[in-house]
Amino acid sequence: MKIKVARCAGFCFGVKRAINIAESALKELKGRDRIYSFGAIIHNPQVVEELFKKGLRVINNLEKIKGGTVIISSHGAPLETVEDIKRKGIKLIDATCPFVKYAQNIVKDLKKDGYEIIIVGDSAHPEVKALKSIAGKNKKSKKIGVISQTTQNKENYINEIKKILNRDFSEVKIFNTICNDTSKRQSATRRLLEDCDLMIVIGGKNSANTKRLWQICKESGVDSFHVETEPEVNKNWFNGKKRVGITSGASTPDSMVKKIIERIRRF
Ligand code: SF4
Structure with missing residues (x-):
């Protein structure tokens, strides 16, 4: 069985940038200020969990917080939220993707x-x-x-x-506002589908761009599965398959792609 990985795996520019902004703020402010992200900073629960361990708390409204620093996620935030943050005198760091x-x-x-x-x-x-x-x-x-x-x-x-x-x-x-990374990832996935009899899509179940890749795979008619972590990968999926394609969303860490490839190799 051959395993092929789509070009364009790993974090996109906007996700890398948002994580770097959050990590710098955590380093700089830890112990001196509470740091929140408004919504998940990126749509990958494992990365959000790692940042939680470093001190980043996810909030979905501003009601319960007094002070601290709020990071706007890579997806941006509604105008009213930004205005509320400023009105409440809360420090704001904007990690919205350009x-x-x-x-x-x-x-x-x-x-x-x-x-x-x-x-x-x-x-x-x-x-x-x-x-x-x-x-x-x-x-x-x-x-x-x-x-x-x-x-x-x-x-x-x-x-x-x-x-x-x-x-x-x-x-x-x-206006074509589909970002370059999304277009490239979708094209790389389509190319890979031409040469595979099974596709594994890796990424957050809440990640919009991962769900689009999953949609493309399903519509192609090739057997496809969407997973977030390696325990979800089922040995039976590979019965009789010769060429497995791997594609991943813009907020999926390379380390998760590697873990899943290792698990498939063990099968
Ligand atoms: S997928 Fe595109 S728009 Fe979204 S964060 Fe990445 S680069 Fe930015």
């Missing part, structure tokens, strides 16, 4: 210019919640601005754009 910031700035400009803003993405995801808060109350308009969540699957995005183009519009502005 690609997410870029999408936020587009939404700000579209709003200023009176466009109806359509965000293609998962409405419950923190990145989309933050974008929606910037867009504010949308009014129906013949001037339409369209952006996608940075981790969107390109095919999904194109399908949604086609539907929007059926509307009565005077102008449509479409």
